[in-house]
Amino acid sequence: MALKFHITNVNFHFCACSSSFSRSTLAFSSSKLSNCSQNRTNGLVAQSSLTDQQQLAFTGEENQLIDALIGIQGRGRSASARQLNDVESAVKVLEGLQGVPDPTGSSLIEGLWQLMFTTRPGTASPIQRTFVGVDTFSVFQEISLKTNDPRVSNIVKFSEAIGELKVEAAASIKDGKRILFQFDKAAFSFKFLPFKFPYPVPFRLLGDEAKGWLDTTYLSPSGNLRVSRGNKGTTFVLQKKTEPRQTLLSAISTGTQVEQAINEFISSNQSTAEEELELLEGEWQMLWSSQMETDSWIENAGNGLMGKQIVKKNGQMKFEVDILLGFKFSMTGTYAKSSTNTYNVTMDDAAIIFGGFGYPIEMETKINLQLLYSDDKMRISRGYNNILFVHLRTDGSNQK
Numbered sequence: 001m002a003l004k005f006h007i008t009n010v011n012f013h014f015c016a017c018s019s020s021f022s023r024s025t026l027a028f029s030s031s032k033l034s035n036c037s038q039n040r041t042n043g044l045v046a047q048s049s050l051t052d053q054q055q056l057a058f059t060g061e062e063n064q065l066i067d068a069l070i071g072i073q074g075r076g077r078s079a080s081a082r083q084l085n086d087v088e089s090a091v092k093v094l095e096g097l098q099g100v101p102d103p104t105g106s107s108l109i110e111g112l113w114q115l116m117f118t119t120r121p122g123t124a125s126p127i128q129r130t131f132v133g134v135d136t137f138s139v140f141q142e143i144s145l146k147t148n149d150p151r152v153s154n155i156v157k158f159s160e161a162i163g164e165l166k167v168e169a170a171a172s173i174k175d176g177k178r179i180l181f182q183f184d185k186a187a188f189s190f191k192f193l194p195f196k197f198p199y200p201v202p203f204r205l206l207g208d209e210a211k212g213w214l215d216t217t218y219l220s221p222s223g224n225l226r227v228s229r230g231n232k233g234t235t236f237v238l239q240k241k242t243e244p245r246q247t248l249l250s251a252i253s254t255g256t257q258v259e260q261a262i263n264e265f266i267s268s269n270q271s272t273a274e275e276e277l278e279l280l281e282g283e284w285q286m287l288w289s290s291q292m293e294t295d296s297w298i299e300n301a302g303n304g305l306m307g308k309q310i311v312k313k314n315g316q317m318k319f320e321v322d323i324l325l326g327f328k329f330s331m332t333g334t335y336a337k338s339s340t341n342t343y344n345v346t347m348d349d350a351a352i353i354f355g356g357f358g359y360p361i362e363m364e365t366k367i368n369l370q371l372l373y374s375d376d377k378m379r380i381s382r383g384y385n386n387i388l389f390v391h392l393r394t395d396g397s398n399q400k
Helices: 052-057 060-069 081-095 126-132 203-210 244-254 258-268 297-302
Strands: 003-007 012-016 111-118 138-144 151-159 163-173 178-190 196-198 211-219 225-230 235-239 282-289 308-311 316-322 327-339 342-354 357-362 365-374 378-382 388-393
Touching: 060 081, 060 225, 081 211, 081 225, 081 235, 178 203, 203 211, 244 258, 244 282, 258 365, 258 378, 297 316, 297 327, 316 342, 327 365
Parallel strands: 003 357
Antiparallel strands: 003 012, 111 138, 111 235, 138 151, 151 163, 163 178, 178 196, 178 211, 211 225, 225 235, 282 308, 282 388, 308 316, 316 327, 327 342, 342 357, 342 365, 365 378, 378 388
C-alpha cells in the first residue's frame, strides 16, 4: 500500500498513512536557520545584470573567474572535477593577460586579502589542511612589504566572538613576482582570554620546512583580485573586495545575518527596467532556506525545502533528495507561469527510489513560486508557505 499525503502551501496534513517517517527513523534534517521576516523582500525583484559599481570593480575576464568560484564549497575542498577545470581555465586566462607589472613592487599588493579558493595538494601546510576547508571560518593573507620588518601572515578568523589564529612569516622580495618567506611565530588570540595562546609548531626546528615562496601571477589593476602560486604547487585566488554574490554566500556559510545579506543583495541588484525573470532550466541545489526546523524530513522533501530542484523543458520539474545508503526521494510535477516572475508549481508523483526500484508515495504539493533574483549561477525565490530560498546551479549549464 502506498503512503498518502496531501500538501498545500497553507497546511500539511496526512490523509491515510500505513507508516510514518521522522528523524528517529531517517536522520535527514532540514535547515536550522530561523524564520526570516516575510515582509523584507516581498515585492523586491532583482535583475541579473551587475551594477555599474560592480562592473568597475572587475573586468570581464576577472568575472569569469569569480563566476567559476560561485557554488564551490570549502574554498575548493569539495570542488568537482568540472569546477576545478573551470577555475583553472579562468586562472590561466588571467595569467596570460597584462595585469600589474612587477606586483611585488606595487602598493596594490599590500594589505589584507581574503582567500576565496585554493587547490589542496597532499603537501599543503597543516594550517591549510586543518582550517582552510571549513566554510564557517574566514581565511585571510596579510602582506606588508614596505616596512622595516616585511611580513606575510596567514590569518584564520573563527568568529567575532571567538577570535583568530595568526601565523606570521618574515618576508623578502626576490623579484617582481616572487616573495620569499620563513614562518617564525604563530598564536591564537581568543576574545575570552587576556593573553595569546602559542600555536604548537616549533618553527625554529623545522629548518627549510618553514621556508617557502609565493609567486603573484596576476594582480588586477584595481587591486581587488590576486592569483598566486606557491612552492608546494598550490594555487590561490584572493580578493580584497568581494562580489555581492560572494558576500551573500559567505553570510550563508557562516550563518550570520543571512536575512540582511539577502535584502542588501536584492536591493543592490534592482533595475529600473521591468525585465521579467525566467525559471531557468537545470539542476538547482538548495543552499539555504528561512524555514523553521520540522520533525519530518518527508514533509520538507515534498515541499522542496531540501535537496535539489531539477527544472526541465516543457514545464517539467523534479524534486530530488539523497537520503542514505543509496536511497533517494523523488517527486515530479509541472510548473506554469502565472504572472510576472511568478509560477504555479504542482508536484504529484512521488516515490522512494533505490537502484531500479521505487516505492510510490501518494503526495501532492502546490506551490506559488516567486522569483526575486536569477542568474546563471544563483536563484533567490519565495516558495512553499512564503519561505525564502537560495539555490545554486550545479549542472554547469550556461543557459539564460
